[in-house]
Amino acid sequence: MSKQINVALIGNPNTGKTSVFNALTGLNQKVGNYPGITVEKKEGICKLPRGLKAHIIDLPGTYSLNASSLDENVVIELLLNKNDKDYPDVAVVVSDVENLKRNLLLFTQIKDLEIPTILVINMSDRMEYKGISIDIPYLEAQLKTKIALISTRKNKGINDLKELITKYKELPAEPCLDASVIDETYFNNLRKVFPNQLLYKLWLVITQDVNFGKTDRATYDKVEDFKTKSKADLKRLQQKETIKRYQFINETLKKGQTIDLKSAKDLRIKLDRILTHKVWGYVIFAAILLLIFQAIYDWSSIPMDFIDGAFASLSEWTKNTLPEGAFTNLLAEGIISGLGGVVIFIPQIAFLFLFISILEESGYMSRVVFLMDRIMRRFGLSGKSVVPLISGTACAIPAIMATRNIESWKERLITILVTPFTTCAARLPVYLIIIALIIPEGRFLGVISYQALTLMLLYLLGFGTAVGSAWILNKVLKMKSKTFFVVEMPNYKLPLLKNVALTVLEKTKAFVFGAGKIILALSIVLWFLASYGPGDNFNNAETIVTKQYASKNLNEEELEQKIASHKLEHSFIGIAGHALEPVIRPLGYDWKIGIAIVSSFAAREVFVGTLATIYSVGSDEEETIKNRMAGEINPILGGPLFNFASGISLLLFYAFAMQCMSTLAIVKRETNSWKWPIYQLVIMSGFAYIAALIAFQVLK
């Protein structure tokens, strides 16, 4: 059996660790040109030369081993606990060629833990462009390490890195800095008490508030005595340590790295001046958003019409081809219709993520974070809250996890509580179908379609509600906190086609297979509940309806429709829906929408699949979902069920309601309490109900 070693990938945020991880393991973890992509460790296997295997652990980005947030703690906990099964045999510190000085601070700290360490200098393809040259042998000698100069974008140097990992036993484990230079007396005392322990490791145990694991606890408990120095004294020593390290790094880079500013062709400053301008920055951002939503509508209509028609034909074909019976009906009316309600949105979701991925890859997203920080501060949020709020456009779950890099608990909690207001991909199918039904197809000023404009407004409404709620929570929550905001401004890059394509593929796959499985299962259950029912009213529907309409001379088709409608009303789902109707009628909804709202508590996009299933039960015609919904009549008020008033009411309900069980579960996990998700559920759903009620009553 081949030997397996543990390799930890460590580095500052946005140095391309995840790209190195993907290059080594062949996996496709999400990468982006903005910090905070990795908040938990990720693992993969890499085959090395000479039959060796490496278990690669991609750790969250950290600027130093002085942790200030949860994701940074993950790194320290692993490096300080030799008994951890993932404790690295070799640490690979990933740095960015343009920020080598800052990146080396973390490198020297890890070296001082005497872990065999390789320094990876990534983004080497930008050296010429930036006028940077590096004396590798000199740096290797000074830093007592081996260096791999790589470019994950150009796929260069990965094999050299694999070769270096294979020879990890030859790596020197000497420290860069003698820890006692920080404070000789203090460290000499420490050495006397722990003669066999590594001084720098003890120093981290004293200064960092992390969980070191049970096994080493006995040893580390004794260091409590060394915390007797006041907090301010310890902070002063930490600052001294940083200064000493930078003195060493400056000295090393003076000879090891030269930057010829004359040969640097830098567009970045000019672009930053415009894109982060206090007026033009926002105007450009709004224009980009508008362009994205317009393109989503203009480019998706043809494939969407095709998919809609194809599913309607497939349902019809199934009914006509397979033997008549309950299972054929389940396939045609339940499964195919339900799945059609999801698949139809693939083009729009793919286009949305195409644009988001291009913005991330190009480095523009970090400028947006910087721009938004100015606004966020006024509402009690940190600039770092923008990353979760933007990630929330995909899904609230990773977005809530991304709050782990917010240092202040109050700001983190507020961000967790308001992130579900951001318009996630699951809301998109609901918005798109309702907008298609109630907003006319014309164009504003002949350019921007009204439908695209409505969609953009809904996104802004979600973001605005999140920020507004944050302001209220900031006033209501009585917690003290201090925070600072540092954001990495990556260079502008031409988006890599491969990364963009992978993101689009991954997000679309997640949408189809993640939600698809739930929708498939729910479609089966809903079809069953809509096709079976208790008592005579359901079982003798044919006799009852025939008798009821005997005098009205209905043709066969009309009579069949009346029977189907009677059966649906008295099916299990009809009974449940009617019980629910008094609560939702003031919002302009009928019992069928009520059922769709209840089932979509599992996941919002289930709403469309549910309606598609309910409306197709008993229908013999080849109809698209949109046409079926457009043809529904309000049983009480008359006229189309999905009119402007009920449509806006539904849009507002879905904009504000907490319709996602998975999000509640993750909020419970991240806050370690049921209190916050329950507050979130009650307040968001109550607010959604009131907003939808007011909208319908005013507009009807």
Place this chain on the structure above:
Amino acid sequence: MNTIIQNILVFTALAMALFFLIRKFFWTPKAKPSKSCGGEDGCGCH
């Protein structure tokens, strides 16, 4: 015969669907997943 087979298939599909939904939403897993909600961890929120 055809009706019986079709009914058996319907009830089998229903049982499988219910089992899937109950397991998904009401079965609390003991161990925390080590990977984040990325592509295919089935968080069901996408």
